[in-house]
Amino acid sequence: MGVHGLTSYVEGNRRQFFKDLKLRNTTLIIDGCSLFFRLYFTSGLDQQHGGDYDLFANYVCQFFEALSACNIRPIVVLDGGIDYTDKKFATLKQRALSKIREAHALSRGSNGSVLPLLTREVFKQILSSLQVPFIQCVSEADLEIACLANQWNCAVLTMDSDFFIFDLKGGYFPFGFFQWSNLGVFRNSSERYIPALHFSVNKFCSYFNHMNKELLPLFAVIIGNDYTNLRAMDTFFSRVDFPQSARAAHSRTQARIDGLLHWLARFTGPEEAMDEVLQVLGGGGHGNVRALLSSGMQEYKLSHSNLSQFFIDGTVTDNLPEPMKVLPKWLLQALYNGRLPPLVIDILVLHRAMLNCQVENSRLASSHAVSLPIRQVLYGLLLYGKRKILQGQGGNQGRAVNQSDSGSLYSVQEFVRQDLDLRGSSVQAPLQHLPLDKLNEVPLPVRRKLLLDTLGVDESIGMAVPPHLSLPVCVTCYWLTHCKPKPNLPMLQALLLGIVYGELCRLRSDQRGTSGPAAGYPGVRVVWERLGKLRVGRGERKGLDLDVAHVYCQWQSCLMMAFYLNQLLCCPLPEPECTWLYSGTFTHRMVRELRGRSTPEALLAGPPFPAQLYSDLQGAVWHSVGADFFAPSAKKKKRGRRPAQQDQGRRKGGGAGQRPQPTKGVVNRFALLTCEDEDDDRE
Template structure:
């Protein structure tokens, strides 16, 4: 992220970073950077879909350590990515790279990959522990820099753009932020960057020349054609990869400001270059680094959302978006009718797991695009020819990023009862009906399923009906077992739960040393996608189904471990042995799901289970037979030896 090569240059010139002991201050935190860094720095699971529970512990400890040092954090999260479209090509390249990394991990190679619900989990954790945060309408970098400059405090991030923003509070690169030591020293050892120090090292250069440096060097938004530019390495006394950056800064240090530097740059170009157009583009690009008063300060002071609403965004959405109670993906749908989907470590020889939950997303698109009063008739599902609202989805085909047009769909029974401009004011039963129809389920009739697991039950029903290939029974059972364990771990600890924890710790350890099972991975990736899209739809409908704690619903390593144990022939109740509460809850979840499945589906699942059990029995019998043969050989050997003894 940020200015190309700048982080490497700063790291090789550590004198630009000032050692400090950070305490007793406000701190603006780049939220997207933080959850990336905390997840990877903690070495949490990446190949089984993620471990949200341990991630929650890490995030909670991070902010606890900040509090111990009297640091007041304010987290700023990205919203709609690149609303103006300037960064779209960069986003597609990065997306293709994420597909490549996920595919490499699926084949046993090393790499880094975030679980798809990580941002949702992160927001829930911040809400739970009471950390101030805002989800911006667009990308957060400029807003974070402007707020930090306004409050005179530093920014914590890994994005090298913050070396360019002239923030008077400075910049704390996250890789040098030793937060785990904070609770012991009552301060956090860190390194602080100030733009004044960089400018002073280059003939006390005009700070505005740094903006021009970023544009010439290239960033995520602008990458100028440099074929006409001088070879800036000639101005550097350094050798190696950073000589161009050092030379460019040296060259810029000879000009009193960016205007003179741009004029010099234009004078060196060929006559056929449209210098006026290039000059305009450079000046326009430099504007992204000019700090003005922030539009998010009032949100942290009195709860007012950003005062710069986007076209097509209803006014009522501004506050819940800022509070993180709506997914930022709805901004891209409303403003651009375009979505880049998330990817997982799955079987890349099969269709993307996103296909499984596409019907859920189509209902979300229908609510966003078809319920404006003038659009209702055009989106009627009774006549497909009248569907005039499509969303361009970017998904993978094998290992290649492709796009396709996906039609928005609005359930026919509510197409005149929902209106986007007043969506959260619609009757609760209407919003629940939309949710249930999208997931193709009926409402849970009794209270045997806790509120925190109701959405997971609905999602499981939908997944079983739409997953391809169809999940085997033990895959389904392991999912329920995992949900039971995750839920009970949130409850007050009892002796039964402690016994259960020991059993599941064994499953977790056993699975960590086991090779990845792509069939299992793909099945659970499909469930993961269904959960993500259902969670987003439920938020959009103002929670007709109680919102669950996501961190309790998915622990990939534990889930895979439970599936392998059941595949060996154990039944779910034996995995939950020692806890009557767990067994009872498992049976309630199982009954709630099975009642939504048709008899043919249940029969097929039982057939597959019997086939699986036959295979297990066959292997077990073969193993016992080999053991018998070994024992017979041992007896014969002993008898032979006895015969030879005097």
């Protein structure tokens, strides 16, 4: 949610409304979505090139290390699907349109804030690896966070202005004043703390002549939030006579907020104040306004938490919204555990998908067009599976489904970028016969075949590479054959080199501070350092190659949708660590290097593991799409002479027209991931 203009108003009067605290030795409820937005956008990380997930993961780890250093136990709560009542739909569409415009601005070298596509998945995987307790709600998390915090008497860390309204026993820490990267140390002690500003409703209301805090929800609804923005309130503001103090505010919104708070402070409670609001509006027929005000106030009413039991034994109480009670228990549990995306709830409950924009070429079709066939299979599994569940239950719901031939149950309304606008379109969901209620019990070969058939690859592709890279390689094969415009060879090579670089980073991260393989590989370290220098620098970020960006945005869309389909099918292919699969600044820079005189062989020169992994990845792709996949485009370039070094690299096996020779001992080569490299020990 969010109360319009309230954050600026409160933060502009921090002396009156905040208290300085040195936070330590406590439990903290964290708004997970606010956290990953905040960490990404305040850390100077890349947005134009599709994101640097490895660097983002590092910031996430640093954040939780800071909490641990101060003995602060985090509990993270993530948003789920779109509100099933659709009260916020207009707001969501407006935000999506705004992000389209920001993405376009970023693509042209201007400013904007667009979160890279896989950020949420990286964040959840990092939480799991750090063993940070977290839950993903089935709907919006604000009220659930507030209820859990009150039940446990904990403070909340977020950047949502609705938490200035909730009556929280433990109060609220805004992210903007939570100095986690600037730890303090107590005198004569080694104990550390996080300097922070603390907000409490009691302190806030005391400033307004000890106003009744039950008036704050009415204030939020009158001013307007993401759920309610009543036109009648414009009439109210034009007629009401606010106290003189409001006229010192810096803007119209600030004046309204200050004036309304002082005005409401005169009333003993919300009913009396609401009567006065209706009297100011004058005339009859305001019963609907009263109902809307009352309904909006209910959004801030706190009750017993539905989430507390989850953090005790992993289960969630059955207090679900009616449209979700029909969903299979295994599916709901996977959603709560973050092993399924909120998109699943949006499809099942609303038959709707809002696809996040990327920094791409706005003159071309949305990068999500390429992954449409993958989404259609996902939609079919969900919608036909839900239909069978309803039919099996019988009763009125079952009869209604049996009698429906309209097709609405088997299509999804997608909202996606078209030019610089947000457009909705109906996408048909093809019939899928696997049972949704028992999808987790379907034999593995059946689930794997559906996934591989959707991606258009055979099972041997995944067997040619390390298991955790099988899904990204299958996605890459799909991307090459569906992407528009078609990628060229340097784009593929750069993408595969990025995966190799990610693997080297993963090995170093897993073995840091130990005597494991990365520590024992001086040669591998040299390759890692060599590749690590090849990122787009901050001063170069405005020179975006839109053609390259659009191609890689399509790859990320394919990866994300295949990742989701794999999760829904209960991971017939191992789930990859998204952190290490794509670095935008690395991959874009690598395309430039390969268009010049660099070759994959030269960049990976050293111990056998990096070059062999690259060869395996490329060999798997050639096996699927054909080693002559890039041959037509190569013929077109015969009139121009290629640099001799590039020709030599092609003859060595990096070229488009050659299939790499089969290599022996594929399984044994993967032991390099966990065993020491004798060649490196001799260096």
